[in-house]
Amino acid sequence: MRNGGPILFLNSIEQLLRRKIVLTAVIATVAFLGLYWWGVSAASSADLSMGHADADMAVAMLGPEDAALAAILTAGPLAATLVTALIIVIGSTMLPEEIGQGRMPFWLSLPQTRLKVYLSIGLAPLAVSYALSLILFGGIFAITSIYFPFTARNIPFVLVSMLAWLTVMWAAVMLLSLVVKKIASMLIVFFLASVASLFGGLYEIMQLFPGDAPKALETITHTIIYVFPADRGYRGVIYGLIPADAVITENLAFFGVTASVPSIHLVYAFIWSLVLLSIGYWRFRRMDF
Amino acid sequence: MKKDDLIRVQNVSKSFRKVLALSDFSLSVSSGAIFSLLGPNGAGKTTLMKILLGLVGSDSGSVTIFDLPVSSPLSRRSVRYLPENVTFPSWATPAILFRQLERIRHESSAEEFRLRCTELECMDLMKRPVGKMSRGQRQRVALSLVTAGKPELVLLDEPSSGLDPGGRILVRNLIRNLASEGATVLINSHLLGEVERVCDTATFISRGRLIAEGELDSLSRKTGLAYIETDNAGRMILYLEAMGYSCRTESKGIVAELEDASAFPHLTRSVLDTGIRFTGINQMRESLEDVFLRIMDKDAERGTDIVS
Numbered sequence: 001m002r003n004g005g006p007i008l009f010l011n012s013i014e015q016l017l018r019r020k021i022v023l024t025a026v027i028a029t030v031a032f033l034g035l036y037w038w039g040v041s042a043a044s045s046a047d048l049s050m051g052h053a054d055a056d057m058a059v060a061m062l063g064p065e066d067a068a069l070a071a072i073l074t075a076g077p078l079a080a081t082l083v084t085a086l087i088i089v090i091g092s093t094m095l096p097e098e099i100g101q102g103r104m105p106f107w108l109s110l111p112q113t114r115l116k117v118y119l120s121i122g123l124a125p126l127a128v129s130y131a132l133s134l135i136l137f138g139g140i141f142a143i144t145s146i147y148f149p150f151t152a153r154n155i156p157f158v159l160v161s162m163l164a165w166l167t168v169m170w171a172a173v174m175l176l177s178l179v180v181k182k183i184a185s186m187l188i189v190f191f192l193a194s195v196a197s198l199f200g201g202l203y204e205i206m207q208l209f210p211g212d213a214p215k216a217l218e219t220i221t222h223t224i225i226y227v228f229p230a231d232r233g234y235r236g237v238i239y240g241l242i243p244a245d246a247v248i249t250e251n252l253a254f255f256g257v258t259a260s261v262p263s264i265h266l267v268y269a270f271i272w273s274l275v276l277l278s279i280g281y282w283r284f285r286r287m288d289f
Numbered sequence: 290m291k292k293d294d295l296i297r298v299q300n301v302s303k304s305f306r307k308v309l310a311l312s313d314f315s316l317s318v319s320s321g322a323i324f325s326l327l328g329p330n331g332a333g334k335t336t337l338m339k340i341l342l343g344l345v346g347s348d349s350g351s352v353t354i355f356d357l358p359v360s361s362p363l364s365r366r367s368v369r370y371l372p373e374n375v376t377f378p379s380w381a382t383p384a385i386l387f388r389q390l391e392r393i394r395h396e397s398s399a400e401e402f403r404l405r406c407t408e409l410e411c412m413d414l415m416k417r418p419v420g421k422m423s424r425g426q427r428q429r430v431a432l433s434l435v436t437a438g439k440p441e442l443v444l445l446d447e448p449s450s451g452l453d454p455g456g457r458i459l460v461r462n463l464i465r466n467l468a469s470e471g472a473t474v475l476i477n478s479h480l481l482g483e484v485e486r487v488c489d490t491a492t493f494i495s496r497g498r499l500i501a502e503g504e505l506d507s508l509s510r511k512t513g514l515a516y517i518e519t520d521n522a523g524r525m526i527l528y529l530e531a532m533g534y535s536c537r538t539e540s541k542g543i544v545a546e547l548e549d550a551s552a553f554p555h556l557t558r559s560v561l562d563t564g565i566r567f568t569g570i571n572q573m574r575e576s577l578e579d580v581f582l583r584i585m586d587k588d589a590e591r592g593t594d595i596v597s
Contacts, residue, residue: 110393
């Protein structure tokens with residue numbers, strides 16, 4: 001039997017690319033990168049010590065790496081919000097729309113296993129979001145390094161972390177879209193992503209000051225980190241992307257934004273996603289169409 | 290069950306929560322037939338069709354196609370299915386959709402697809418996006434896509450839905466052509482007139498149970514009406530009415546009412562006695578609609594008996 005999965009996958013990608021929401025996200029990405037370019041180029045021509053006649057020692061020590069770090073930390077969360085919104089919206093609608101439009105019985109009547117149909121259609125939102133994320137963060141990296149030359153800490157780590165970050169949200173929204181209504185699945189995952197982001201920052205701060213946080217807060221933070229590990233991936237993206245030689249990195253660690261992410265956390269995020277994906281497939285396999 | 294049965298359904302039951310869709314249902318379909326599933330809304334026809342494709346799992350019993358359990362994708366390798374309400378992406382043209390399906394099925398059937406499009410008069414729609422087609426056009430395109438290639442089993446759920454009379458004739462011809470090419474066609478339709486014109490056999494389902502099955506001819510009873518084909522209808526009516534028959538003209542002949550269905554030989558003798566030339570005389574049979582209503586009424590009575 002021929003494996004028709006790749007064809008179904010490409011078909012789903014094509015279908016996604018023709019949707020207005022994806023077109024909107026692409027336009028927003030281009031606009032965002034354009035504005036970022038404009039902002040960074042303007043900032044690059046400014047003198048950091050301008051207005052400081054007595055040139056503060058700290059300011060005097062700042063180099064282009066620090067400016068790059070500041071630019072990335074400013075643009076990163078905005079880019080992450082855009083990608084998060086996209087994967088949640090297209091991930092929650094992909095399977096329900098195929099079912100609602102009556103195409104799912106048609107695909108399943110082809111000589112393909114349910115697993116292939118599930119993955120071929122389901123993987124499309126992840127692939128599109130990953131591509132858009134690469135363009136966004138790749139664009140941020142490229143534009144920044146043109147004006148503030150720097151060496152990123154770990155680009156391969158960025159690529160893996162990005163996949164972990166998106167896979168967690170994708171697996172969650174895919175499962176939820178088969179269990180609750182589209183809107184509900186979107187809201188739940190958006191809420192989880194927001195909470196995970198907040199507590200992800202707290203987690204980093206707690207790592208710097210062990211034992212200082214109330215026990216209950218520590219327990220909640222650790223639980224959330226493991227219940228919805230999306231934030232670990234996002235932090236991995238930022239950690240890998242920021243300049244290796246920035247002076248202010250240590251100072252910013254206080255805010256929980258520049259810390260490294262242990263690889264085991266990313267492995268955990270992938271395993272967690274696989275579990276959710278398996279539960280989603282189990283649900284899909286038992287569905288009547 | 291015969292050895293060459295293409296579809297075998299044995300003691301299948303299926304419930305959707307508290308609603309019983311199929312109850313201990315058994316059926317066999319031999320290859321090469323044009324077969325129809327008939328029954329009122331909610332009888333379990335679509336559920337049965339979906340069980341055959343593995344789209345709906347049965348609670349008990351076994352279902353095989355080509356001697357393979359329907360849970361195996363291999364059972365669907367020569368099967369084509371047209372769901373009742375399928376909406377292809379509005380941007381896609383039939384040519385794009387066909388290319389995708391051809392690659393998924395791993396078969397080269399461009400020639401057959403062109404043939405089907407010609408049969409269904411939709412060749413001119415090849416480059417038009419589905420979203421810019423009328424419902425009837427979409428249905429004809431969907432039928433072309435589904436039946437292209439060399440299917441051995443074709444399952445059509447309401448294939449004439451949304452089609453004008455011309456389109457229905459095209460679909461009828463397509464179904465006959467598929468059967469003549471060796472395919473077994475299973476149709477689920479409420480358009481009994483269409484089914485009657487094209488199907489060989491029918492299975493009647495009501496409340497999830499099989500209540501009658503057989504060839505259409507054997508299912509329809511002879512009625513108390515006879516049709517006499519004659520060029521001299523006026524004179525024939527005068528003679529027959531004088532003999533006590535109630536008659537009326539219809540197309541190229543006369544329809545005469547019999548006292549009961551067994552009185553046909555007597556009418557034949559009477560017609561011969563008139564001495565008027567006639568070219569044919571037939572006892573009329575129930576239409577499929579009459580058969581359907583009779584069988585369903587009988588089932589409803591049986592259901593009432595069970596309840597009472």
